[in-house]
Each structure stands twice: as C-alpha cells, then as structure tokens.
Amino acid sequence: MPAEGPALKALLLRLHTNSLAQEEEISKPDGKWTTLKALKRQGDAGDAAALADYQQQFDDLMRDKMIALDQDKALFIYHLCRALSATRIVEAGTSFGLSTIYLALAVGQNASKLGPEQRKAAKVIATENEPSKAILARQHWKEAGEEVEQWIELREGDLRQTLASNLPEEIDFVLFDIWTPMVVPALRVLEPNLKKGAVIVADNVTSSAYGYEDFHDYIKTRRNAYRSLVLPYSGGLEFTVYDP
Template identity: 35%
Template sequence: MPKVTPDLFAILNDPKAEAVLAKLYKAALKQGWTMVFHFLPKAFKLLGKGVNWKTENEQFYDDKYIPIVPAQGTFLYMQARALNAKNILEFGTSYGISTIYLAKAAKDNGGKVISTEYLSHKVKAARENIEEAGLSQYVDILEGDARETLKNIDTELDLVLLDGWPDLVFPIFKLIEPKLKKGAIIAVDDVEGFKPSMQDYLDYVRNTENGYISMTIKPNKGMEFTIKVK
C-alpha cells in the first residue's frame, strides 16, 4: 500500500470522508509487519498459483483491516459514478474502508449501499467510522453471515464488491446473481493471491455463455472486474 497522503482520496471531494480514510489506512498500515510475517512463508504461493483459503487461520484476521488499496477504492468510486449506481452491495465490510468509497458514490448518485459483516466488533467500528465520515444515511450494514443476511435482498443491484473470505465468493455471487441488473459491475478483490479458492467463480464469469465478460484488472492490486451483459 502507498504512503498515506491526502491527495490519495482527493477524488472523493469530501474532506470528512477523506480524513477518515486517511486515519483508517494509517491504522491498517500499522498492521503491515504482522501481515508480512504472516504471509512470508507463503510468498511463493501468493505470487505464483495462489494460496488456498482453507489453509488460513481465520482468527488471525479478527482484528485485521485487510482493506482494498486506495487505487481500487478510487476505481470503484469512479465506476459507480459512471454507472450512476444507486444500489450497491458489498460482501465484507471489515472496518468500513471500502464501504466509505462506495457510500460516497451512493451519496453522489442518490443511492444506497448494503454491506455485510459477521464480526460484531467490526460492524460496530465500521458504523462509527462511516458516521464520522458523514455517510451513515447511505449505508446499511447487515450484521451476520452473508449466506443468511444476503438471502432476501429485494433490490436490483448495479454494483457489487465481493471482498469477504475467498472460498465464499462464488456461493455469495450465486446467491445474489438473480438480483444483478444487466450492465451490473461485480468486483472481486484478492483474485490473484487466493486464486485456488476463487477458481469456481473465475471459470463461471469468464465463460461468456453465462452472460458475463470478465478480466483481472490491476488498480495497484489484482481485482476481477466483471460486467453482466445479458
């Protein structure tokens, strides 16, 4: 992740949101060495074929931010604005960094973000961070397991960020797939580092017969970028 400077977030044109993002990214950077030591033994896999999520200890991540990088947030904000996305969905809130980018787009587009997270201390912190950013009215965080909380989504979706645990990307995608509008964008983080756990998703969205076009893009970090075309 780059050094945190105010210009990283200037595109949002929102001093409150920018200040909160700067604070949160600085806190995330402080976890940098812990993350480096955690991933060091798996460096070859991470940079090669990717790590299988099943080998990970989920508890290690209980207090980790593991956010999208600022270039990804900026890119998603721009895509949401380009689409005039009003109904945005996120799987994996964590401390609310990505949610703030999406919420600012929702505010600018006259829309709303639904995000979901199952760790209650993260939900509480994310709500506080989003409140501090002045964006609470544009976000609903559903506390609980996404496999339950996203079962009854009743809006058609313009843009989706799937950023929960990698092995749930495809099941969660299939759960919300009936709600995707034609032209919807689906972004998935960590597709390179955890590729073995997302191969099912990648095989599906890269098969144009399923009605999608998709590729990995790299706004500083690999992210699968899919558009529903049918």
C-alpha cells in the first residue's frame, strides 16, 4: 500500500472490498447483468427500443455502484505516477473516489520535492457526472485526510464542459475509468494540454472492447502522436504515451 497511516490503509481496504462485493453481486448468473447483456445484444442487432432500454437499465444499475479500479491496477497507477513525477493529473470518472486517493497520494508525494510555486499547481482534477457519487467521493477523501484531500479538485457535471477550461498548461497523466462513449470526447478536450510524454491509462479495454472502438480508431489515425499497448491485467489495462 502507498499509504502509511493505518486509518488510510483500512479505508482503502474497505473500499476495495465493497467494490469487489458489488461486482460479484451484479455478475451472478441470475443477476441483473445477465438481463442487460441480452438487451445489449438485441440493441447491437438493430433493435433501437432494446438499446434504449439497455441504456436506461444500465444507468440505473450503475448509479449507486462503485466498480472501482482493482487494487493491483490502483497500485500500478500509483507507482507509475510516482515514477513519472506526475503532479498534474486528470481522472475522467472518479465514481466513489477510490482510485483518486491513489493518484492524490502520488501527487502529494511528488509535490513534496517541488518549490512552493510549483507545488501550487500540483493536483488531481477528478470528474464525476453523478451527484450522489460525488458526495460519497468527497466523504471518502475527507476520511482519507489531508495527505489526500488537499490535492484533489473535483469537477461535477458533464466533463465535456467541466474540462473545457482552467486546465493545467501541461498534463502529465490521464486515467480513463468511465463510460466508454465519453473517452474520445474527453481526450479531445484534454489533448491540447497533454505534455510531450504524457501517459494515458484506460481500464477494461479488453472486457469492454466494443465500447473502446472509437478510442482505438482515434489513436490509430494519430499514430504519429500516440503509442499504445495493453497490459495483462484483468479486463485489460491500456498504456498509451502521447509523443507527437
């Protein structure tokens, strides 16, 4: 664990445990996800009503679900951000704020090596469209304490608007753990501010391959700017370097 205090370690463990329990519940053979997959297949086959029904039920199901980054992935992005000395991070899709804690710990520890002026710019810009999740995220960050909370700026609402202004001049690291249709719109907003060598990590690119087709098409058409590979984590974790 990157955290030193027992209270923060206990919080991370509790949140990871809760997230896994939620995933197991909805993934049961007789669970809600089975019905949703059937509706999705109908929608993909051209049934517009089934597709609309799927989207509504999916949104309802996920509204109170954490479905956070797995612990091994969270540890990876923490160590990656430490290795990159990343202090200007954007997280698209904070949910209940679990992965944000890892990112904020890395930012804070990296910022401790900077001068006072540089330290002022160090932060994780987290986004969340669901108000109830934003409330819980803030509660978790408050519980995590000052070594986490002070490094996070939460932007609530549609990220196409909330990320459209007041970004760092150079972004070091981006995490996409969000509804996949929003990945490309978010990347387009962030791209002008990505620094050369910025790293982008996207979760579940294998298990949600269909949803990531637009993202993969986007970076393939910009091969001169993006270099990407999928790491062998559960569901697939894509590692992309911006190097125009």
